[in-house]
Amino acid sequence: MSLRERKKRQTRQALMDAAGRLFDEQGYEATTVDQIAAAAGVSTRTFFTYFRHKADVIRTNSVERVDAGVAAILARRPGEAPAELLARAFDEMLAESWEMGLTAGLVGDAYKLPIFSPQATIDRSNARLERLAAALVGACGIDRMTAYAMVGAAIGAVSGTAAVSMSEGRTDEETLAETSRACRRALTGF
Known part of the structure; x- marks a missing residue:
């Protein structure tokens, strides 16, 4: 796997991990895409590069x-x-x-x-x-x-x-x- 592919996979996984933590802590409905992106250390725009909707993380x-x-x-x-x-x-x-x-x-x-x-x-x-x-x-x-x-x-x-x-x-x-x-x-x- 190339360095670029590894980086993309790591970013995607960071978004999934952050979403899981936030969903568990504050509930799905209360969690925003902005919060997920911030917790993963990326921009909201980057979130939408990987997922179309918050539910896609699931x-x-x-x-x-x-x-x-x-x-x-x-x-x-x-x-x-x-x-x-x-x-x-x-x-x-x-x-x-x-x-x-x-x-x-x-x-x-x-x-x-x-x-x-x-x-x-x-x-x-x-x-x-x-x-x-x-x-x-x-x-x-x-x-x-x-x-x-x-x-x-x-x-x-x-x-x-x-x-x-x-x-x-x-x-x-x-x-x-x-x-x-x-x-x-x-x-x-x-």
């Missing part, structure tokens, strides 16, 4: 996580079985989550926003499922039904395991290892 990890998974699937190794490929893609997605800060911006009253409504959550989940399953079909030539079943099983295993692990106070490293094992167990039947 959504950003999900998009980047799926991008990492799709990229891993499209980089399929010769002879790699679909289940192992998908498990490796989920490992990449989880690594991206931890690198970018899994819960950055997902604190305080942010969950009350319309972007976290049941329908919006379902829509985002379906979009993730569609992107990952389509990549799996393209990379492996498996049928669509199987691809959707595999991705659904992996998402369920990873989400459930991560929630339990974090609620039990396990470290990030332990949670990452547990979710990787759960994903592989869920994909065993494929």
Whole structure:
């Protein structure tokens, strides 16, 4: 990664970290873009270089996580079985989550926003499922039904395991290892 790219990534992460802290301290609604930018040590204009809206800070990890998974699937190794490929893609997605800060911006009253409504959550989940399953079909030539079943099983295993692990106070490293094992167990039947 070039120096410029590293600097951009650091600035983006600083904005996400600042937003998460401020949302937690004073609530989502009370936090302004100006405050987020100031806390990150950048201008408001710089904030808008990285995010269109304050809510984008909350959504950003999900998009980047799926991008990492799709990229891993499209980089399929010769002879790699679909289940192992998908498990490796989920490992990449989880690594991206931890690198970018899994819960950055997902604190305080942010969950009350319309972007976290049941329908919006379902829509985002379906979009993730569609992107990952389509990549799996393209990379492996498996049928669509199987691809959707595999991705659904992996998402369920990873989400459930991560929630339990974090609620039990396990470290990030332990949670990452547990979710990787759960994903592989869920994909065993494929």
